[in-house]
Amino acid sequence: MATGSDLKRAIGLMSGTSMDGIDLAMLETDGDSIVHRGASSSTPYDAAFRKRLEAALETAKSIDARSDRPDDLAGLEADLTDRHAATVEAFLAREGLEATDIDVIGFHGQTVLHRPLKALTVQLGDGQRMAKRLGIDVVYDLRAHDMTLGGQGAPLVPAYHRALAAGLPDDLASETPVAFVNIGGISNITYVDPQSELLAFDSGPGNTLIDQWVARHAGIPYDSGGAIASEGRVLSGLANRYLASPFFTAKERISLDRNDFTLPADDEAGLEDGARTLAFVSAAAIAKAQAHFPAKPKLWILTGGGRHNRIIVEDLTVATRHSGRVIVAEEAGLNGDSMEAEAWAWLAVRSLHGLPLTYPGTTGVKEPATGGVLARP
Ligand SMILES: Nc1ncnc2c1ncn2[C@@H]1O[C@H](COP(=O)(O)OP(=O)(O)OP(=O)(O)O)[C@@H](O)[C@H]1O
Ligand SMILES: CC(=O)N[C@H]1[C@@H]2OC[C@@H](O2)[C@@H](O)[C@@H]1O[C@H](C)C(=O)O
Incomplete structure (x- = not known):
């Protein structure tokens, strides 16, 4: 007390x-x-x-x-x-x-x-x-x-996510397991379930590749709302190359440095297709994280600037639709910024x-x- x-x-x-x-x-x-x-x-x-x-x-x-x-x-x-x-x-x-x-x-x-x-x-x-x-x-x-x-x-944020999960409004509190996903430059996920230990790890690139891509090809800091991505299409070869990275296939999850993933070459995609593909990769990387959890989350709470990218949110919603639903932090009474x-x-x-x-379940300590x-x- x-x-x-x-x-x-x-x-x-x-x-x-x-x-x-x-x-x-x-x-x-x-x-x-x-x-x-x-x-x-x-x-x-x-x-x-x-x-x-x-x-x-x-x-x-x-x-x-x-x-x-x-x-x-x-x-x-x-x-x-x-x-x-x-x-x-x-x-x-x-x-x-x-x-x-x-x-x-x-x-x-x-x-x-x-x-x-x-x-x-x-x-x-x-x-x-x-x-x-x-x-x-x-x-x-x-x-x-x-x-x-x-x-x-x-x-390090996962223990705080767990504290927030304990105070979720009644209508959401029963939707466990819950996953908090911070879509920042890099994305990290926290899995909270009263039935299991706290689990968390970096799930992959969040916005950093998208930001670098639109800065390089359009001179702007980020793809506001996912507007540029919404004009493009997913280049599956390029997406698969990212998703085949040893980071995703390794049994042990490691935490990421901003430079661990690098941009596509200039001739691999146009502005819109590049932004679209990288948004897809960001969402797919989050969805892939489920394989490391004891059960699939029923509720996904998105925080961080990437929750404003409509394409990332839509792709994640599609990828998780059979097991859970995706909301942004504000819908849970929280502040995602x-x-x-x-x-x-x-x-x-x-x-x-x-x-x-x-x-041990958050950093492997x-x-x-x-x-x-x-x-x-
Ligand atoms: N309106 C928007 N539309 C699309 N993307 C946005 C928008 N606003 C912010 N972002 C994205 O969110 C990023 C900032 O997010 P955030 O502040 O959560 O990251 P961070 O805290 O720097 O990263 P990390 O969590 O990896 O440390 C911006 O660089 C941009 O890519
Ligand atoms: C080394 C470092 O600064 N990592 C950040 C980064 O940004 C997101 C992800 O990668 C996460 O591991 C971490 O930040 C958050 C705030 C954390 O420690 O929970």
């Missing part, structure tokens, strides 16, 4: 693999079952900063030790941290809050390298610098400890309480593991 002092007001900050901007969410929580969701915000990066982040993915390939910051990565980390801090300041001003109103910030940072097979994961983000500037405790670097205990270091940021707020409070963030580094002002 949580006491008043266990309840913390936390802010979560997420800059995901799409590298489109900073999502922020505020929560009051005991880091367990009590979750009072508060206000949130999304702050897009300007195109020039996004380009710097994209370039950082190349630079980061030379990193051997987690603390290495080759070339301009140290400067970028400081800039990224300051942008996050400024986002918090703007949010607090908007909400009429002071720094002292916030107990802790959960700071994800920006993943620039993720090599689970080498137990190496690098998130740019200087928690100490942020804590000092804001005068608020910051929990950061939440993935690394999991890796030292044999985990994949990702995904802020869920990851909420999770980082919740995980930060769990870290303060020494509670597990990851489980040997035993339930806490994590995160606490920086104090």
Whole structure:
């Protein structure tokens, strides 16, 4: 039973693999079952900063030790941290809050390298610098400890998905098993069933290939609503090539780096057919995940920016129609844009309480593991 002092007001900050901007969410929580969701915000990066982040993915390939910051990565980390801090300041001003109103910030940072097979994961983000500037405790670097205990270091949101599943409205609560699908740059799935352990893994590319494809061929950051895809047709040879990747056929699921899947060659598809095929691949990758669950989900709850791509949603609906139904987070009373940021707020409070963030069924860690580094002002 949580006491008043266990309840913390936390802010979560997420800059995901799409590298489109900073999502922020505020929560009051005991880091367990009590979750009072508060206000949130999304702050897009300007195109020039996004380009710097994209370039950082190349630079980061030379990193051997987690603390290495080759070339301009140290400067970028400081800039990224300051942008996050400024986002918090703007949010607090908007909400009429002071720094002292916030107990802790959960700071994800920006993943620039993720090599689970080498137990190496690098998130740019200087928690100490942020804590000092804001005068608020910051929990950061939440993935690394999991890796030292044999985990994949990702995904970390699943335990929060389970907490949300426990609070679903009555009309949905009976529809178990339920799968939460975050369609971000990469997609990850969480399987929640009272009859079985919590299961989760990265399911494949989400929007990252689509984003890169339309940026390259149309100069735009994403396929809004799936409008471009809706003009194209699925090129089955190309789709099958992606879906035959060893990532899908391996028995063990591994967590993904943004660069694990690469774009089709320019002459393999036109703009529309490429967008259509990559949306199909994104949905098919999610549907394939079912093979790793004890039973097929009855309810699929979609979160992340990809839920706005009508073609991905339609393809997934078709692929799962015999066993379940697909809804977006908002139909379950949740917020599909802020869920990851909420999770980082919740995980930060769990870290303060020494509670597990990851489980054998979510990251493959040997035993339930806490994590995160606490920086104090
Ligand atoms: N209206 C829209 N129509 C289609 N796609 C959209 C729309 N809005 C956002 N997206 C897609 O969602 C992406 C951002 O999603 P999100 O913020 O969930 O990803 P992320 O958190 O960066 O990634 P990850 O979850 O992998 O860390 C955009 O890059 C874009 O591809
Ligand atoms: C290493 C890393 O940053 N992985 C991200 C990425 O984006 C989606 C998917 O791949 C997931 O594994 C993870 O993020 C979410 C927030 C997670 O850890 O749950």
